[in-house]
Structures are given as structure tokens and as C-alpha cells.
Amino acid sequence: MTEPTPASAPAACSDRAAALRFIASMQTDPATATAYVGTLEEGLETELEDLDQDWMDTLRVCLDSDGSITGAVLLEWDDEVGMSWIHGPWCTPDTWDRDAVDLLRAAVEQAPVGRHEIYADLSNTRLADLAADQGWRGGTAHCVMRISREAAAQADGSVRPVRPGDLDAVRALHEAAFPGTYATARQLVDGDQGYRTLVADSSPGSSDGKVIGFITGQEDDGDVYLDFLAVDPAHRRQGVARRLIGALAAHLPGEDMTLTVADTSEAALALYDALGWERTATTRGYRWPA
Ligand SMILES: CC(C)(COP(=O)(O)OP(=O)(O)OC[C@H]1O[C@@H](n2cnc3c(N)ncnc32)[C@H](O)[C@@H]1OP(=O)(O)O)[C@@H](O)C(=O)NCCC(=O)NCCS
Known part of the structure; x- marks a missing residue:
């Protein structure tokens, strides 16, 4: 496999359309999707707009040397519940090992609450491995019905x-x-x-x-x-x-x-x-x- 070009550290993003395209490309495959913002391109923007915080404010992305998005993460939180829900991290296959941890940290750092959660399909094994490596606790499996x-x-x-x-x-x-x-x-x-x-x-x-x-x-x-x-x-x-x-x-x-x-x-x-x-x-x- 060729080495990925050096990436920027996770940073805010102003290119809404490019971010939407990238997230949609990740959400349509259960192996790279995370729960709560939908798996269909149609309707994704509305779901992101419905999050508790402005998704463009919490969005952090990694870019390759051409300025294309190769990784992204965003989150929402509820002060009363004391919990945040992280959407992503999403990365292209060749940048996951390098950038996913930094993206996850960039999400957690923004949350003014002490507990955090990510949900994903069992086929998202990269996320399961990342969670285990970082000391996150995997809960019981849930059936979607x-x-x-x-x-x-x-x-x-x-x-x-x-x-x-x-x-x-x-x-x-x-x-x-x-x-x-x-x-x-x-x-x-x-x-x-x-x-x-x-x-x-x-x-x-x-x-x-x-x-x-x-x-x-x-x-x-x-x-x-x-x-x-x-x-x-x-x-x-x-x-x-x-x-x-x-x-x-x-x-x-x-x-x-x-x-x-x-x-x-x-x-x-x-x-x-x-x-x-x-x-x-x-x-x-x-x-x-x-
Ligand atoms: C799951 C729960 C909501 C079921 O409530 P309930 O009022 O007892 O369910 P119903 O009486 O309407 O059950 C309808 C049918 O479901 C099935 N069912 C419900 N509970 C069952 C049980 N404990 N064991 C086997 N079958 C069961 C049966 O077929 C039942 O029909 P029957 O009684 O004529 O055989 C209740 O057990 C509960 O509150 N559990 C804790 C919270 C929970 O698990 N919530 C759901 C998660 S979102």
C-alpha cells in the first residue's frame, strides 16, 4: 500500500459542501458509518442540522496535501444528561491508522461534559479496535428493528x-x-x-x-x-x-x-x-x- 500524503492536524472546516460529500461517502457503508446521523445521503444534511450544536462548529477534518478531506469527526452533547455523542471518526482507509485517534481526541476535547459515546454497526471493526485501544468500553450489542x-x-x-x-x-x-x-x-x-x-x-x-x-x-x-x-x-x-x-x-x-x-x-x-x-x-x- 502506498503511504498516505502527510495530513494536516484535525482543524475546523469552512467547506460545508465538501464536508457533506465526505461524510455521506462514509455513512453509506455500514463498515465506516457511525450511528445517529443516518446512512443515506438524502436527508443527511437535515439530520446534521438537527443536532444539538451547530455541526459546522464542532466539525474537525484532516486534509491531504491537495486540500481534500481525508478524515472528519463531529459531535453533540447534552449538559443536563452530562454526555456527548460523537459522530465519526470517519477516515479514508489509508489514513485511518494515522488520523483516527487524533480526530477522536479533537472531538472529546470540545465536549463540556464528562461522558462520551459512539455507536456503530458491528461491521465497523476499525472503530471497535480503536475504542478498545483507547480504553473505551464496548457495551452490549443492540438490534436495530x-x-x-x-x-x-x-x-x-x-x-x-x-x-x-x-x-x-x-x-x-x-x-x-x-x-x-x-x-x-x-x-x-x-x-x-x-x-x-x-x-x-x-x-x-x-x-x-x-x-x-x-x-x-x-x-x-x-x-x-x-x-x-x-x-x-x-x-x-x-x-x-x-x-x-x-x-x-x-x-x-x-x-x-x-x-x-x-x-x-x-x-x-x-x-x-x-x-x-x-x-x-x-x-x-x-x-x-x-
Ligand atoms: C418489554 C416490556 C416493555 C414488555 O411490556 P408488557 O406490557 O409486559 O408487554 P405485553 O404484555 O404488551 O406483551 C405482548 C407480547 O410480547 C411478548 N412478551 C412480552 N414480554 C415477554 C416476556 N417477558 N417473555 C416472553 N414474551 C414476552 C408476548 O408475546 C406478549 O404476549 P402474551 O403475553 O399474550 O404472550 C416490559 O417487560 C418492560 O418494561 N421491560 C423493561 C424495559 C424494556 O426492556 N423496555 C424495552 C426496551 S426499549
């Missing part, structure tokens, strides 16, 4: 939009099921960042009702992404999750519904299999500090 929204949708009177007074009940369910995750219960209840939360009420229409389950989703590039679903242990296997999924599908517009779920979550996988969701990919998250 999909179902047509039309097939999932059903109206249900026992499911209603969340109200501010449901915060404590949602928080108890959320923190028990998803400790340390990427959104707080308050964000789900307040509808921050496009989250839509519905709750299952034990006694709909009466003031005695108790929240026995919740579901949170958001519109995502023409689909509905299911972020969180949890049912009170005392009310499981009574069809509550089935009703929540049906209600979310009826509530939000979109072509399909998608989600990711840990491949160790036996109940959740049994649920999605029973409802006809199809597995489309397998991803893994890498976290630092480990």
Missing part, C-alpha cells in the same frame, strides 16, 4: 399524552428501566428535542388513574423512532406495551417505526418479535470513561 407504522398503529383509550403531573411516575419507570441513558425523564415529559411521550393509565378518564407504563418516540427523517418503552413490573404481560406501541404509531406521522434494543433484553425482543418487527442491523455503543 423496523416495522411499518401502518401495521403497528391502533387507537387505544387507555393511552393518553403525558401530563406535567406524571413526571414522578415516568421518572420512576424511566430510571429503573434505562439508568444513565441519553435523556432525562423531565426532557421526555416536557417534550424537549421533539420527544413525544404517551402513558398507559390504569383507570382512564378517572382521577384515580395511575401511570403503569410509558412510551417515548420522535419523528425521525420520515419514520417514527421509538426511544423508550417501559411497563410497571406489576402490570406486565397484560398487553400494556402492545397498546402503547399501537398508540404511538397512531399518534405520530411517518412511514415506518424503528428502534434499537439490547440483544440481552429478552422480554423486549420477545415483544418486538411477537408484534412482527424485523431486525435490520446490529450495533454496539462504545463509552468513555469505561
